[in-house]
Amino acid sequence: MHHLPGNFTRANFSKIFKRCLTTATVDNGKRLAAWKAVDDLILPQQHRVIGLGSGSTIEHALQRIASRQELRSLIYVSTSFQTRQLILQNKLKLGTLEECPNGVDLTIDGADEVDQDLSAIKGGGGCLFQERLVAQASQDFYLIADERKKSTSLGTKYTRGIPVEVIPMALSSIQRILMTMHPEGSIQLRMANPSDKAGPVVTDNGNLLLDCQVGPLGDTAAAVYQDIKRLTGVVEVGLFCGMAKKAYFGNNDGTVDIWTKH
Numbered sequence: 001m002h003h004l005p006g007n008f009t010r011a012n013f014s015k016i017f018k019r020c021l022t023t024a025t026v027d028n029g030k031r032l033a034a035w036k037a038v039d040d041l042i043l044p045q046q047h048r049v050i051g052l053g054s055g056s057t058i059e060h061a062l063q064r065i066a067s068r069q070e071l072r073s074l075i076y077v078s079t080s081f082q083t084r085q086l087i088l089q090n091k092l093k094l095g096t097l098e099e100c101p102n103g104v105d106l107t108i109d110g111a112d113e114v115d116q117d118l119s120a121i122k123g124g125g126g127c128l129f130q131e132r133l134v135a136q137a138s139q140d141f142y143l144i145a146d147e148r149k150k151s152t153s154l155g156t157k158y159t160r161g162i163p164v165e166v167i168p169m170a171l172s173s174i175q176r177i178l179m180t181m182h183p184e185g186s187i188q189l190r191m192a193n194p195s196d197k198a199g200p201v202v203t204d205n206g207n208l209l210l211d212c213q214v215g216p217l218g219d220t221a222a223a224v225y226q227d228i229k230r231l232t233g234v235v236e237v238g239l240f241c242g243m244a245k246k247a248y249f250g251n252n253d254g255t256v257d258i259w260t261k262h
């Protein structure tokens, strides 16, 4: 009879196995969406400057781009330290918004949650400011995600809260104002994993993040964005409303759903 080590019981083993399977399925969904979006949307005869978002789904998009010779000569604008490194590691051409005065032809980005109007919560990875800056400079903006991110009301799938990037000096005053604006909600400073760094998560721009749980947003997402964004000290809000033209979702069954702006 074989004994499993320590507390490695049959029940634990099955739990770990299921978790691995789920992670693999989710990752496959991300890959499917990313590859299909790259193949459908980036047309080397027509496009010259491509914006790339941040996160794990974008890593798949970068792998696909790097593997297609005809896409290697285009210029790629990053939205984070992570994406900048990936562009350089894959020996692609890195560009900046300053170097591309005519703007970006199209941007592909990940999302934390997307509703049927193609409004999205973004900033789970903390890169919302640069992501929005590049999206704003782009002719067209597209989202890619696995099927878990499909939503009927923002705030029901990604429940950590709307990410809000704030200048450090404004932290407690903004936190207090947001608590007054959303008394039922919870406004938390995003903390780093203590085994990696003590204290808060610091963004690529040297700022802090507040995760604002304010419940399901329904059709109020654009108004909530405006209300928070207008506060002095807020750099950006992770609600991208009316920006995306299409969203690609990789499903568990191996298919890809494409949602288009009505």
Ligand SMILES: O=C(CO)[C@H](O)[C@H](O)COP(=O)(O)O
Pocket: 053, 054, 055, 056, 057, 058, 109, 110, 111, 112, 121, 122, 123, 124, 125, 126, 127, 128, 131
């Ligand atoms: O907005 C983002 C980072 O600020 C990411 O696009 C978002 O968090 C999705 O990440 P992933 O593709 O890893 O699920």
